[in-house]
Amino acid sequence: MTDNPAFGHLVALNYSTPNIAKSILGKAWTVCEASDGCRFITSDAPVVTMKIAGGNRVYSGYGFAQVDTAVFLPISPTQIFIAGPQNILWEKIQDSNNVDLLNKAIANFADKSVYSDICSEETQALVNSELGVTKFGDDAFKVTDPHVAI
Secondary structure, eight states: OTTOGGGHHHHTHHHHHHHHHHHHHTSEEEEEEEOTTOOOOEESSOOEEEEEETTTEEEETBOTTOTTEEEEEEEETTEEEEEEOTTOOOOSEEOHHHHHHHHHHHHHHOSSOEEOSSOOHHHHHHHHHHTTOSOBTTTBSBSSOOOOBO
């Protein structure tokens, strides 16, 4: 495991777990809902991080401890947990554009599997194009700007 950067977080688990917990506890927590007709997907790597930048830009894969990083975890097909920057107020109901953006990021962070409560060609196309694009130890949970907007 120590030779594979994707498992670097496991090697340092005793150190990183309290730091990640402290970081998430310091963020503003909320649970948002998908708008009518929209559903959240989930995956075998369901935690997604994004830097929230000005001008409605987001960058995936930022480290948990960054002040401007939001952490997303789908908790049901219609709800998503968000631990985000203290200065951002999230809309309780996420519109279809935001649900699509979050689903893209969720599929992007997945390793091998994406799960949905409905079978649709749209979800399959999303999985086909995005599955595993973000890799742990490469461009996921990094401190530096990956310069890739979602």
